[in-house]
Amino acid sequence: xxxxxxxxxxxxxxxxxxxxxxxxxxxxxxxxxxxxxxxxxxxxxxxxxxxxxxxxxxxxxxxxxxxxxxxxxxxxxxxxxxxxxxxxxxxxxxxxxxxxxxxxxxxxxxxxxxxxxxxxxxxxxxxxxxxxxxxxxxxxxxxxxxxxxxxxxxxxxxxxxxxxxxxxxxxxxxxxxxxxxxxxxxxxxxxxxxxxxxxxxxxxxxxxxxxxxxxxxxxxxxxxxxxxxxxxxxxxxxxxxxxxxxxxxxxxxxxxxxxxxxxxxxxxxxxxxxxxxxxxxxxxxxxxxxxxxxxxxxxxxxxxxxxxxxxxxxxxxxxxxxxxxxxxxxxxxxxxxxxxxxxxxxxxxxxxxxxxxxxxxxxxxxxxxxxxxxxxxxxxxxxxxxxxxxxxxxxxxxxxxxxxxxxxxxxxxxxxxxxxxxxxxxxxxxxxxxxxxxxxxxxxxxxxxxxxxxxxxxxxxxxxxxxxxxxxxxxxxxxxxxxxxxxxxxxxxxxxxxxxxxxxxxxxxxxxxxxxxxxxxxxxxxxxxxxxxxxxxxxxxxxxxxxxxxxxx
Amino acid sequence: xxxxxxxxxxxxxxxxxxxxxxxxxxxxxxxxxxxxxxxxxxxxxxxxxxxxxxxxxxxxxxxxxxxxxxxxxxxxxxxxxxxxxxxxxxxxxxxxxxxxxxxxxxxxxxxxxxxxxxxxxxxxxxxxxxxxxxxxxxxxxxxxxxxxxxxxxxxxxxxxxxxxxxxxxxxxxxxxxxxxxxxxxxxxxxxxxxxxxxxxxxxxxxxxxxxxxxxxxxxxxxxxxxxxxxxxxxxxxxxxxxxxxxxxxxxxxxxxxxxxxxxxxxxxxxxxxxxxxxxxxxxxxxxxxxxxxxxxxxxxxxxxxxxxxxxxxxxxxxxxxxxxxxxxxxxxxxxxxxxxxxxxxxxxx
Numbered sequence: 001x002x003x004x005x006x007x008x009x010x011x012x013x014x015x016x017x018x019x020x021x022x023x024x025x026x027x028x029x030x031x032x033x034x035x036x037x038x039x040x041x042x043x044x045x046x047x048x049x050x051x052x053x054x055x056x057x058x059x060x061x062x063x064x065x066x067x068x069x070x071x072x073x074x075x076x077x078x079x080x081x082x083x084x085x086x087x088x089x090x091x092x093x094x095x096x097x098x099x100x101x102x103x104x105x106x107x108x109x110x111x112x113x114x115x116x117x118x119x120x121x122x123x124x125x126x127x128x129x130x131x132x133x134x135x136x137x138x139x140x141x142x143x144x145x146x147x148x149x150x151x152x153x154x155x156x157x158x159x160x161x162x163x164x165x166x167x168x169x170x171x172x173x174x175x176x177x178x179x180x181x182x183x184x185x186x187x188x189x190x191x192x193x194x195x196x197x198x199x200x201x202x203x204x205x206x207x208x209x210x211x212x213x214x215x216x217x218x219x220x221x222x223x224x225x226x227x228x229x230x231x232x233x234x235x236x237x238x239x240x241x242x243x244x245x246x247x248x249x250x251x252x253x254x255x256x257x258x259x260x261x262x263x264x265x266x267x268x269x270x271x272x273x274x275x276x277x278x279x280x281x282x283x284x285x286x287x288x289x290x291x292x293x294x295x296x297x298x299x300x301x302x303x304x305x306x307x308x309x310x311x312x313x314x315x316x317x318x319x320x321x322x323x324x325x326x327x328x329x330x331x332x333x334x335x336x337x338x339x340x341x342x343x344x345x346x347x348x349x350x351x352x353x354x355x356x357x358x359x360x361x362x363x364x365x366x367x368x369x370x371x372x373x374x375x376x377x378x379x380x381x382x383x384x385x386x387x388x389x390x391x392x393x394x395x396x397x398x399x400x401x402x403x404x405x406x407x408x409x410x411x412x413x414x415x416x417x418x419x420x421x422x423x424x425x426x427x428x429x430x431x432x433x434x435x436x437x438x439x440x441x442x443x444x445x446x447x448x449x450x451x452x453x454x455x456x457x458x459x460x461x462x463x464x465x466x467x468x469x470x471x472x473x474x475x476x477x478x479x480x481x482x483x484x485x486x487x488x489x490x491x492x493x494x495x496x497x498x499x500x501x502x503x504x505x506x507x508x509x510x511x512x513x514x515x516x517x518x519x520x521x522x523x524x525x526x527x528x529x530x531x532x533x534x535x536x537x538x539x540x541x542x543x544x545x546x547x548x549x550x551x552x553x
Numbered sequence: 554x555x556x557x558x559x560x561x562x563x564x565x566x567x568x569x570x571x572x573x574x575x576x577x578x579x580x581x582x583x584x585x586x587x588x589x590x591x592x593x594x595x596x597x598x599x600x601x602x603x604x605x606x607x608x609x610x611x612x613x614x615x616x617x618x619x620x621x622x623x624x625x626x627x628x629x630x631x632x633x634x635x636x637x638x639x640x641x642x643x644x645x646x647x648x649x650x651x652x653x654x655x656x657x658x659x660x661x662x663x664x665x666x667x668x669x670x671x672x673x674x675x676x677x678x679x680x681x682x683x684x685x686x687x688x689x690x691x692x693x694x695x696x697x698x699x700x701x702x703x704x705x706x707x708x709x710x711x712x713x714x715x716x717x718x719x720x721x722x723x724x725x726x727x728x729x730x731x732x733x734x735x736x737x738x739x740x741x742x743x744x745x746x747x748x749x750x751x752x753x754x755x756x757x758x759x760x761x762x763x764x765x766x767x768x769x770x771x772x773x774x775x776x777x778x779x780x781x782x783x784x785x786x787x788x789x790x791x792x793x794x795x796x797x798x799x800x801x802x803x804x805x806x807x808x809x810x811x812x813x814x815x816x817x818x819x820x821x822x823x824x825x826x827x828x829x830x831x832x833x834x835x836x837x838x839x840x841x842x843x844x845x846x847x848x849x850x851x852x853x854x855x856x857x858x859x860x861x862x863x864x865x866x867x868x869x870x871x872x873x874x875x876x877x878x879x880x881x882x883x884x885x886x887x888x889x890x891x892x893x894x895x896x897x898x899x900x901x902x
Contacts, residue, residue, distance in 0.1 A: 053724065057823075059642050060594065065610070067597040140606060145613025147606035199613070203643030221644055221652060222815035222823065223726065254724050258810050260708060265723045268716040433828035436596030437587040462601060469601050 048551040049250045050533065052544075053262045055276035055405070057222050057255035062202040063186055064140055064149045069525075070275075071205070072185045073543040074253065077227060078120075079188035079210030082111055082130070083179050084237035085454065087540040090298070090350060092179050095237045096125060096189055096211070106174030106495035111167045117235045119191035120215035127160035130167045133189050134158055144199045151181045151458050174493045176500055177455035184454035185543065188212075211235070213246040213547045225253040227546075242535075242548035251546055266290060266528050272551070273536070274528045275544075276405060279336045285528050294339030294524040297452025297542030298350045300459060301343040302404070304518040305449050309442030309473035312394055317375040319515030321368040325421040326414055326518060328361060335409050339526050343519035346511050347456045352497075353504030357512040361519060368421040377422065386422035395424040396445035402435045404448060410520070442473055446518065452541040457504060461488040464516075472516050484510055564852065568845040575841040576834070580627065583830045584620055590641035590827045591616060614640060627834075637831040639824070646835040649820050654802075654839070657809075657816035660739070661801040663732050667740035668747060668797060672790065675744065676751035680759065681778060692752065695745035707738040707811035724813050735812040739805060743797050751790035758786030788855070795851035799844045 054070050061071045084095035094100065097111040117125040138155050140148035153175030159168045171178070181187055191209040194202060201207035206219040213236070217228040229246045236243050254271075256262040263281060265271045267288050277285065282292050306322070308314050313322075328342035345357040372378075377386035377394050386394040396418075401407040415425040425446075430438045439447060449471065453459045463471045465485050474481035487507045494500035511517045525542045532552045537545045591614050595607045602610065611617045615626060630637060636646035679691040714734060715723040721734055758764070759782045767777045806818035817836065824832035 059827075062643075065594050065602065067594070140609070142609040143613075145610045147602045147610060150601075150603055150606065200638050200643035200645075207643075220815070221642070221649065222819055254813070256724055256813050258813070261711065261723055261811060261813060264711060264716045268719065268723070270722060270724055432826055433590070433593060434588045436593050439596075462603075468603060 044247065044534075045550050045553055046247050047249050048553065049252055050248050050273060050546065050549065050551060051252050051254065051271045053254050053256045053265060053271045053274040055255075055259075055262065055274075056257060058205050058219075058225060058253075060203045061205045061208050062146060062199055063188060063190070063208075064137065064147050065199075066186070069543075070255075072541075074205050074225065074227070075188055075208060075210075076185045076212075076539055076543045077214045077251070077546055078205070078208060078212040078216060079185075079190060080117070080125075080212050080235065081183055081185070081188050083183040084239070085180065085183040085540040086237075086239055087298075087538060090352075090540065092183060093237055093239050095183075096130070096235070100179065102179075106176075106493075107171050109169040109171070109178065111169070113165050113167060114235055115165060117211050119209050119211045120230055121191050121193055121209045123191050123193070125189060125211050127162060127165060127167050129192060130189060131158050131160050132192060132195060133187075134167070134169060136195050137187055141195075141199075146199055146202075149181075149186060150462060151177070151184070151186065151455075153178055174495045176492055176494055177458045180455035181458065184541070185539070214251065217250065222255060227251040227253070236547065240548070246547050247550040248546060263528070266530070269530070272530045272533050273544075275525065277526045277528055279340070279406065279526075282337050282339070282526070289531060291529045291531055291533075292339065293527045293529050293536060294337075295527070295538045295542040295544075296341070296348060296522055296524045298348055298540050299453035300450035300456040301346055301348055301519045302448065302521050302523045303343065303346055303450040304398075304446040304520060305463075305471050306446055306516055306518060307442070307444060307471070307473040308475065308478070308516075310396065310445035311443070312388075313396065313445055315375050316514055317371040318377075318394070321371040321375070321421060322418065322423065323360065323512070323515040323518055324362065324364040324371075325368040325418055325423065326520070327363040327417055328520060329363065330417070331410065331413055331521060335406070335413060336521070339524045341522045343521050345508050346450070346460070346517050346519050347508075348452075348522045351456055353457065353491075353501050353508075355505045355508045357508055357519070360512050365421050372422060380422060383424075384419070384422065385424045393424055394422065395426060397426045397428065397441075397443055398446045399435070399439060399444060400427060400429045401448035402430070402432045404523075407448060414520075447471070448520075449517075450519075450523075452523070454541060457488070457491055457507075460507070461492060464488065480510060480514060480516070484516075561853070564849055568849055571845050572838070572841050576631075576838055579834055579837045580624060583828070583833060584623070586828060588828050589616070590639075590829050593827060636835045639829050639832050641823075641827045641829045641832075646831045649832055650817070650835050650839060652815065653817035653820035653836075656814055657802055657805060657818065659729075660732050660735055660805060660809075660814070660816060661798065663736040664739035664743065664801050664805075665794070665798055667736055668743045668801070669794060671740050671744035672747035672751055672794075675748040676755055676790075677778075677783075679748070679752050680755040695749045695752075698741055698745040701741075702807075703738055703742050704807050704811050706741050707735065707808055710734045710738060711811065726814075731812070731814070735805070735808050735814060738808050738811070739801055743801060747790050747793050747797060750793050751787060754786035754789050755782060756786075758782045761785070791854070792851055795847050795854070796844075798847050799840065802840070802843055 056068065056070050058071050058074060059068055060066045061075055063075070066072065066075075080096050082095060082097040083100065084093045085091070086093050096114055096117060098114045099112040101110040102108070111130065113125065113127055113130055119125060123129070134155070135158060137149040138152050140146045154172040156170040156172050158170070160166070161168070188210055194207060194209045197207055204219060204221075205225055206216045208216070213230055213233045214227040215230050217226040219225045228250050229248060231245065233245045234243070256265065256274075259276075259278065262271070262274045263277075263285070266274045266285070267290070277292070286292055306313055306319050312318050332340055332342055342361070344361065345355055347354050349356075372386055372394070376388050379387050381387050381391075381393055388394065398411065400411050404410075411425075411427050415427055418425045449463065451459075462468045465488050466474060466476055466481055467485075472481075474484070476482075484507065487503050487510075491500050491503040491507070494503060512519065527536075527544070529536060534550050534552055535548045537548055539545050591610060595602045595610060608617070615623055627637070634647075636650070638645055639649060675691055675694055679688055679694075682688045682691065711723050711734065715721045721727070721730065725731075759778075764777060764782060767781060768774075802817060805816055806822045808814075809816045809818040810822065817839075820832065821836045823829070824836060
């Protein structure tokens with residue numbers, strides 16, 4: 001992607017301008033989906049209520065331990081962050097930190113905090129509050145069962161200077177993704193009261209007190225959340241076209257888990273905005289005069305991890321046969337809409353370090369057949385699946401992902417495609433609560449992974465290195481594992497963007513060309529929006545941001 | 554059947570035993586099942602938590618302790634009225650149950666009322682309507698109703714009355730008005746078995762010899778139907794209606810999802826979906842208590858409908874008891890019929 005490298009201070013206009021020139025055009029194509037709903041002819045109108053039907057209900061808003069999409073979207077609207085990641089350009093810009101500076105050795109970060117900002121409980125966002133937030137993110141709160149933010153670097157010290165309004169963070173070693181991490185919703189700045197509250201309180205949105213353009217007016221479990229405009233809000237990121245208070249008076253968030261009810265309520269005009277549509281539903285809504293807004297989050301692509309513990313796939317030729325046996329174009333054509341795109345690498349195009357690996361992802365069943373013939377699976381059994389010399393069928397096990405609502409048909413189509421090259425994909429299903437336990441089974445060959453992220457490489461480091469999650473189930477003495485490990489750790493500390501980019505290219509080459517990951521598609525969040533909703537915006541990670549949104553009465 | 558104070562106490566103690574055993578069983582099942590919301594949080598692919606951090610979290614919730622310690626803590630808290638917190642969303646279990654129960658109780662009461670009304674209308678029409686074709690048609694209604702899924706009825710009602718006519722909101726709580734469509738949906742399903750049993754009861758009762766006697770004694774047909782046949786033929790249906798209360802309180806999961814209500818069914822669904830132990834346990838215990846209490850009450854209600862189950866001055870009068878009709882002409886025949894009811898009740902229960 002093409003986002004500004006992290007080492008340049010925000011005020012360094014020359015550096016930033018130069019970097020802006022590096023942005024690939026793709027970024028501009030992907031980041032402006034909001035425009036579909038924006039651009040009304042009328043004057044901007046203040047006031048009114050936006051009724052937003054979410055597909056799921058808020059479950060846990062505790063910052064360091066939360067991971068659900070809906071919670072992250074709500075948190076984004078009621079809090080601010082130190083750094084703003086401009087979704088249009090991918091640049092890291094001032095936000096609560098009106099200036100930020102990184103020392104040449106990449107070890108000292110200096111943040112100058114905007115004056116006069118307050119949380120919705122009236123307490124100030126000052127250097128002490130920011131320091132406390134950073135310490136809390138770094139350490140967690142073990143007594144309360146609150147984990148540390150594991151995207152955070154190792155911090156040696158955090159000091160404040162009241163008169164200069166600065167917070168100075170000293171790292172133990174350079175950490176390339178730090179500013180990106182600070183721009184992510186999980187690192188939102190909250191009031192001391194939230195940090196001090198028990199975890200049970202933090203798990204509810206009303207327990208999250210921030211300085212954002214909205215605050216939680218009320219929350220009834222499972223029923224509704226009402227966000228109200230924060231009076232006097234005047235510290236939006238300087239690059240935001242809208243400044244001052246939010247335009248909407250309130251946002252009523254109603255969790256409606258039943259798809260047909262969500263759609264029916266939008267069509268009948270009861271709702272202004274709904275999240276999550278099945279691809280097959282889009283055309284019907286367009287015909288009914290509803291706008292479809294699809295927003296692609298920057299970060300990891302929707303990929304399948306190929307786990308080395310499962311039978312057959314420790315052979316690189318078998319893995320490569322899978323890579324070229326999946327027809328990504330057909331997947332998009334048959335199951336999805338224009339809102340979705342085939343993956344070109346393990347990360348989305350607008351991600352820093354993205355390498356176009358399309359050539360390695362071309363659908364080529366003949367190549368797959370050759371590879372499998374050469375790998376000792378020349379014979380077929382009575383059902384048309386390949387067998388090895390012992391008569392054992394080339395059969396792979398997978399589980400339908402419970403976090404991705406489109407996973408069912410997607411898995412089935414890939415199953416059909418792999419059957420064409422003689423590979424059996426056995427699809428099993430389990431429920432949401434058992435999934436994380438079931439998926440530990442080393443016999444499982446592939447697992448869907450990959451989500452939008454402020455810095456996908458941190459996530460991948462957590463996922464794929466041996467000393468962390470080791471989601472590929474690599475053996476320690478595996479040379480590819482050692483190489484990947486070294487590259488992941490190297491990119492974390494590389495302070496020169498060009499060098500880091502090279503390392504990231506090497507990582508993608510191993511992951512894609514050796515087919516440890518099967519990139520499938522670039523995910524989208526799809527919304528149905530009434531035409532009277534204007535200027536719906538999104539963060540770089542595709543969370544809806546209602547600050548500039550207004551209703552054309 | 555007779556009730557002495559001793560037998561009533563014995564029945565109550567049996568009920569308590571059922572509740573205690575349910576607690577132990579459910580707790581054990583939840584403990585043995587893999588997965589819980591805390592583990593899901595730790596393993597969430599969108600935010601996996603490393604092992605050292607996970608230890609803090611498991612320790613905070615006491616999930617790292619041996620089963621007997623966890624059980625002792627849970628039971629200890631239970632005696633203080635503390636059902637704990639949801640592992641998934643941090644709400645107090647008692648708050649969740651209170652919120653769910655409040656929503657559901659109102660819905661269940663209305664649905665029960667409609668169930669009784671629907672069942673009685675259907676059964677009386679099926680048995681006593683003057684036209685044979687109507688009777689046959691109505692007799693088939695319960696089967697159709699039983700084979701129609703709840704959610705379908707709910708979605709059709711929503712389509713007509715919410716989306717097309719706009720009389721109801723499909724998503725917002727409009728107080729009492731919001732209860733009507735879900736209550737009709739629930740009652741449509743729940744009335745079917747009640748109506749079927751009532752039809753059988755009325756058929757049987759109306760074929761009893763005492764009806765001929767009443768008729769030949771010059772009683773008006775309405776009086777025979779509503780005063781005598783209905784009373785004798787409805788006991789099994791009332792038993793079933795009693796059990797339906799439990800069903801309506803707990804079985805509203807799908808209807809609540811369709812109508813976007815956050816009642817007990819919703820709380821249960823969410824808790825089961827994420828294996829949220831404390832909430833599941835709380836809900837199951839509530840249901841166990843309700844079922845046990847309703848069963849007990851239904852048993853104790855029989856004497857009101859069938860006076861021969863009353864104990865009069867320590868004398869059992871089963872089979873030749875006090876008649877609910879004061880008319881001596883019918884007394885003998887009715888007593889004869891009473892035996893059939895007792896036998897039938899025994900088999901129904």
